[in-house]
Amino acid sequence: MEGGGPPGPSQAIPVSGDAYCNSSTAPVDAAGSCSPAVAKLRKLLFRRMLIGVNDGRYFHGLFHCIDKQGNIILQDAVEYRSAARHCSPPTEQRCLGLILIPAACRSSCQVDCSVEEKMSLLCLE
Numbered sequence: 001m002e003g004g005g006p007p008g009p010s011q012a013i014p015v016s017g018d019a020y021c022n023s024s025t026a027p028v029d030a031a032g033s034c035s036p037a038v039a040k041l042r043k044l045l046f047r048r049m050l051i052g053v054n055d056g057r058y059f060h061g062l063f064h065c066i067d068k069q070g071n072i073i074l075q076d077a078v079e080y081r082s083a084a085r086h087c088s089p090p091t092e093q094r095c096l097g098l099i100l101i102p103a104a105c106r107s108s109c110q111v112d113c114s115v116e117e118k119m120s121l122l123c124l125e
Helices: 036-044 115-122
Strands: 048-053 058-066 072-082 091-101 106-111
Touching: 036 115, 048 072, 058 091
Parallel strands: none
Antiparallel strands: 048 058, 048 106, 058 072, 072 091
């Protein structure tokens, strides 16, 4: 990526604070407020997430942002993988920092929050 231009369609757009809600790319209704989908995503910001990928690894970190394609960026991420292919424990871990997990590679996603919060996030209305 050259220059300091605006992010392209495949680049991640952070949704922290009011910056995303007030930007021209955010879905906004006639009253000027964010769409329900954006509001739900904003509730997930900086929550701990555990994301599983197709090859059996898991990543645990803070939810930082998501793009239109569904790619997720975690910060302060730690990778967990099985040391031996045939037995689950013991697991190896390594600190990665900021990582992008492509939507096509994700097999599971869990958010650390209360049961009530999980139910409200699942509700589409």
